[in-house]
Amino acid sequence: MRTDLIIAGVGGQGSIMAGTLLGTAAVVFDNKKALQTQAYSSELRGGAAVTWVIISDEPIVYPRVVHPDVLVAQAPQAVTRYFPQLKPGGTLIIDSDMIHEPPPNGYRLIQIPSTSIASKEIGNSIVTNLVILGVLIGATRVVSPDAMEKAIRFSVPKSKIDMNLKAFRRGFEFESP
Amino acid sequence: MRTDLIIAGVGGQGSIMAGTLLGTAAVVFDNKKALQTQAYSSELRGGAAVTWVIISDEPIVYPRVVHPDVLVAQAPQAVTRYFPQLKPGGTLIIDSDMIHEPPPNGYRLIQIPSTSIASKEIGNSIVTNLVILGVLIGATRVVSPDAMEKAIRFSVPKSKIDMNLKAFRRGFEFESP
Numbered sequence: 001m002r003t004d005l006i007i008a009g010v011g012g013q014g015s016i017m018a019g020t021l022l023g024t025a026a027v028v029f030d031n032k033k034a035l036q037t038q039a040y041s042s043e044l045r046g047g048a049a050v051t052w053v054i055i056s057d058e059p060i061v062y063p064r065v066v067h068p069d070v071l072v073a074q075a076p077q078a079v080t081r082y083f084p085q086l087k088p089g090g091t092l093i094i095d096s097d098m099i100h101e102p103p104p105n106g107y108r109l110i111q112i113p114s115t116s117i118a119s120k121e122i123g124n125s126i127v128t129n130l131v132i133l134g135v136l137i138g139a140t141r142v143v144s145p146d147a148m149e150k151a152i153r154f155s156v157p158k159s160k161i162d163m164n165l166k167a168f169r170r171g172f173e174f175e176s177p
Numbered sequence: 178m179r180t181d182l183i184i185a186g187v188g189g190q191g192s193i194m195a196g197t198l199l200g201t202a203a204v205v206f207d208n209k210k211a212l213q214t215q216a217y218s219s220e221l222r223g224g225a226a227v228t229w230v231i232i233s234d235e236p237i238v239y240p241r242v243v244h245p246d247v248l249v250a251q252a253p254q255a256v257t258r259y260f261p262q263l264k265p266g267g268t269l270i271i272d273s274d275m276i277h278e279p280p281p282n283g284y285r286l287i288q289i290p291s292t293s294i295a296s297k298e299i300g301n302s303i304v305t306n307l308v309i310l311g312v313l314i315g316a317t318r319v320v321s322p323d324a325m326e327k328a329i330r331f332s333v334p335k336s337k338i339d340m341n342l343k344a345f346r347r348g349f350e351f352e353s354p
Contacts, residue, residue: 004244004246004247005313005319006245006262007309008249008250008251008255008259009250009272010251010254013252013305013306017306018307018310021329022328025320025321025327025328026324029321029328032320035239037212037239039204048252050259052242054242061240062214062240065183065229068182070182072182072192074184074192075190077187078187078225078227081225082183095186098186126191128190128191129190130191133195133199136182136199142180142203142232143202143206144202144207147202148198148199150202151199154205155198
C-alpha cells in the first residue's frame with residue numbers, strides 16, 4: 001500500500017509545511033514510511049512551492065548516507081551510534097560542552113563549545129545549531145557561507161534573523177582557515 | 178563532487194533544523210543538489226534526533242513522485258503544471274478560493290474554500306494549509322487523523338497548537354465520510 005502525493009501552491013501558503021507535517025504524522029505517529037522532497041522557485045514569497053510525498057507501508061528505497069564524510073555530534077549517544085560509520089579520514093565535529101571524550105584517532109576532529117557560545121556569547125542556547133552550522137561550513141565549505149546566510153534569511157522568522165546570523169558567523173570564524 | 182553528512186543530537190538541539198537549513202542553502206542558493214532525510218526517536222524532547230544530508234553537484238537519484246494518486250493544488254499554476262500528471266481516477270483537492278475552473282473530469286474532485294475558512298472561521302489565513310491537510314486526510318486517510326493531530330502538537334509552537342488543530346478538524350469534517 002503506497003500513496004504518492006503532490007501538494008503545490010505559491011510561497012506563503014504553507015504547502016511545504018503541510019508536506020512536512022504529513023511525513024511526520026506518517027513516520028513518527030503512524031508507523032509508516034515516508035519520503036518527502038520539496039522545491040521552491042527562486043522567487044520567494046509568491047513563487048511556486050511544491051512538495052512531493054510518498055507514504056507507504058513498505059520501506060522506500062532511497063540513497064542513504066552509509067559512511068558519512070562528515071559527522072556532527074551534539075550528544076554523546078550520537079558519537080556512540082554514528083562514529084563507527086564515519087569514513088576513514090573523515091571530519092568529526094563535536095559540541096565539546098556535551099562530549100568530553102572524543103574517540104581516539106584516524107579522523108579530523110573539531111571541538112567547539114557551541115552550547116556555551118550560543119548561550120553566553122549570543123545570549124540564547126536555541127542558536128547552538130547555528131554555531132554548529134557555522135563551524136561545519138567554515139571547516140568543509142560543503143555549501144558557500146553566502147548561500148547559508150541567504151538560507152537563514154529565507155527560513156528564520158524576521159525578528160530572529162540577526163541572532164541566527166550572529167551565531168552562524170561566530171561558528172564560521174571559529175574554524176575558517 | 179558529493180559530500181555525505183550526518184548531524185545527530187538529542188531533541189531540542191536543532192539538529193534537524195540544521196540539516197534543513199543546509200539543504201536549503203545547497204539547493205536554493207548554491208545551485209547544488211541535496212537530499213535530506215531525518216528521524217526522531219519516539220521520545221520527543223530529549224530523545225535522539227538525526228538528519229542525513231547528501232550534497233552533490235550531480236543529480237541524486239531517488240524515488241520521485243511521477244504520477245500522484247493525490248494532487249493538492251492551492252493555486253491555478255499548480256493545476257496547470259501538475260494536473261496532467263495525476264493518475265486516472267486520482268483525487269484532486271483544490272482551494273476553491275484560488276482556483277475557479279477545475280479541469281473537466283476523469284478524477285475525484287474535492288473543492289474547499291480553505292483560504293476563506295482559515296481567515297474567516299478560524300481567524301488567520303496562515304492555517305489555510307491545516308484546513309487543506311484536514312480535507313486531505315478526511316478524504317484519503319493517507320495517515321490517521323490521530324497521527325496528524327499528534328504531529329501538529331509535536332511540530333507547531335505551543336501557543337499556536339489550538340488554532341492549528343481547529344483548522345485541521347474543520348477541514349477533516351468538511352470531507353470525512
